[in-house]
Each structure stands twice: as C-alpha cells, then as structure tokens.
Amino acid sequence: MGWLALLLAGLAIWLIWTGRLQRMTAKDGMILGAALVGAVLAAKGKPAVGAPLLIGAALFFARQGNARSRPRKRAATPPTSPNAAEVSKARALLGVAPDSDAKAIRAAHRRLIASVHPDKGGTEALAAEINAARDLLLADQKQKQQ
Structure with a gap:
C-alpha cells in the first residue's frame, strides 16, 4: 500500500x-x-x-x-476609440501632459499607484480607476501612432 x-x-x-x-x-x-x-x-x-x-x-x-x-473560444471585442473627455480626465488623474509618451505615462502611474495601492491603505476602487486611466492613455497613444 x-x-x-x-x-x-x-x-x-x-x-x-x-x-x-x-x-x-x-x-x-x-x-x-x-x-x-x-x-x-x-x-x-x-x-x-x-x-x-x-x-x-x-x-x-x-x-x-x-x-x-483545450483552447477556449473568446469573443473578439471590437476596439473602441476613447473620446477626448475620457482622455483628458485620465490625463488629469495621472497628472501627465498631453504630449507625454508611454514611458512618462507608466512612470506617473507607478508613482501614483504606490501611494494609493490597497496594500498601502488605499482603496481598490481608486487603484482600479488609476489602472483604467493608464490603460486608456496607453491605448489612445497606440491608436495615435497607427
């Protein structure tokens, strides 16, 4: 046995x-x-x-x-272009200039998320909003480069 x-x-x-x-x-x-x-x-x-x-x-x-x-089938989500109001709100939240590059956006995100992360006493909602702002700005910048 x-x-x-x-x-x-x-x-x-x-x-x-x-x-x-x-x-x-x-x-x-x-x-x-x-x-x-x-x-x-x-x-x-x-x-x-x-x-x-x-x-x-x-x-x-x-x-x-x-x-x-087994591979899972995922529905393809159509790419959506963010409108100017959302982009400007995201820029204001992260505190980056309109002409900032991806490196500056990521640096601003890291700096801000370090102070409001849930592990540091911040809220999950605020951290999620900051992450969404970063993703939106990076997607907007990528779309402008194409």
Whole structure:
C-alpha cells in the first residue's frame, strides 16, 4: 500500500511542478484533501476505503487537465476609440501632459499607484480607476501612432 502513498506524493509534486497549486480552487483543495485521507487510510491497512478516494482524485485531476488544455473560444471585442473627455480626465488623474509618451505615462502611474495601492491603505476602487486611466492613455497613444 506504500505505492499508493507514493502515487499521491507524485500527484502533489506534479501539481507543484505545473503550477496548478497556485491557481487551486476550493474544489481542487477538497479533492486533494480527500486524496490525502485516502493515502493515509490505504497506508494504515484499509485499502478498500482509501483506494477509491485516491482513484477518484486521480480521475478528477486527469479530467481537469484535459479540460484546461483545450483552447477556449473568446469573443473578439471590437476596439473602441476613447473620446477626448475620457482622455483628458485620465490625463488629469495621472497628472501627465498631453504630449507625454508611454514611458512618462507608466512612470506617473507607478508613482501614483504606490501611494494609493490597497496594500498601502488605499482603496481598490481608486487603484482600479488609476489602472483604467493608464490603460486608456496607453491605448489612445497606440491608436495615435497607427
């Protein structure tokens, strides 16, 4: 029954190696916990109870891997051109001049977001607004260059 524990250890190593533990959902965590319980039960001499848990976890993760490997179809969003009022509001928020380049926009964004980031005591709404302003200005500048 030690081979079942090795199989579980291999599964855990595979999950870490592929980076799936970083984006694990609650369901993935519950299945991994069930696999751990199954491995412990199988190692303690109760393979009739532990083996189904291990096999079920292996099948779940195998099916998850197949579902994630399929390419997803995404609807193409048509590019929208920002209007002048939105651009001027974004420039005022970031404090950049109308002739500023992408490097200046990114520098202003970094400077401003450092002071209002949620980790520094700011709000998520303000940080999202600042990020949106940066994205809008960069998209506007890219559109002007084309």
